[in-house]
Amino acid sequence: MLYAIFSEDVDNSLPLRMKARSLHLERLQQLKDEGRLVLAGPCPAIDSNDPGEAGFTGSLVVAEFASLTEARAWADADPYIEAGVYRQVIVKPFKKVLP
Numbered sequence: 001m002l003y004a005i006f007s008e009d010v011d012n013s014l015p016l017r018m019k020a021r022s023l024h025l026e027r028l029q030q031l032k033d034e035g036r037l038v039l040a041g042p043c044p045a046i047d048s049n050d051p052g053e054a055g056f057t058g059s060l061v062v063a064e065f066a067s068l069t070e071a072r073a074w075a076d077a078d079p080y081i082e083a084g085v086y087r088q089v090i091v092k093p094f095k096k097v098l099p
Contacts, residue, residue: 001064001065001066001067001093001094002038002062002063002064002093002094002095002096003062003063003064003065003068003071003091003092003093003094004060004061004062004091004092004093004094005059005060005061005062005063005071005074005075005089005090005091006058006059006060006089006090006091006092007058007059007060007061007075007078007080007085007086007088007089007090008057008058008086008087008088008089009055009056009057009058009059009085009086009087010084010085010086010087012055013055013056013085014053014055014056016080016083016084016085017042017055017056017080017083017085019083020079020080020082020083020085023079024078024079024080027074027077027078027079028040028061031061031063036063036064036065037061037062037063037064038062038063038064038096039060039061039062040059040060040061040062040063041059041060042056042058042059043056043057043058043059043060044056044057045057058086059080059086061075062094062096068091068093071091072091075089075091076089
């Protein structure tokens, strides 16, 4: 089943993100290589694809997991959590309708 992982950043998270970014992206690449990743990306803090120093306010990942428990465990192991990037992470089942 698909699950949506909504992550909300702490204030001024950009320096924290940069420190853990490569490890964070490795995990996402693994999901992609396994054919389980639907989409992933950050939410810019301003209305721009390149927010620069404004940074990001959070992230969204939609991926396939065997269960909600597995999806939560994967989300809890994100390097951004250990780095202090995320204030809150919410994991919910997701039903893709379109496209």
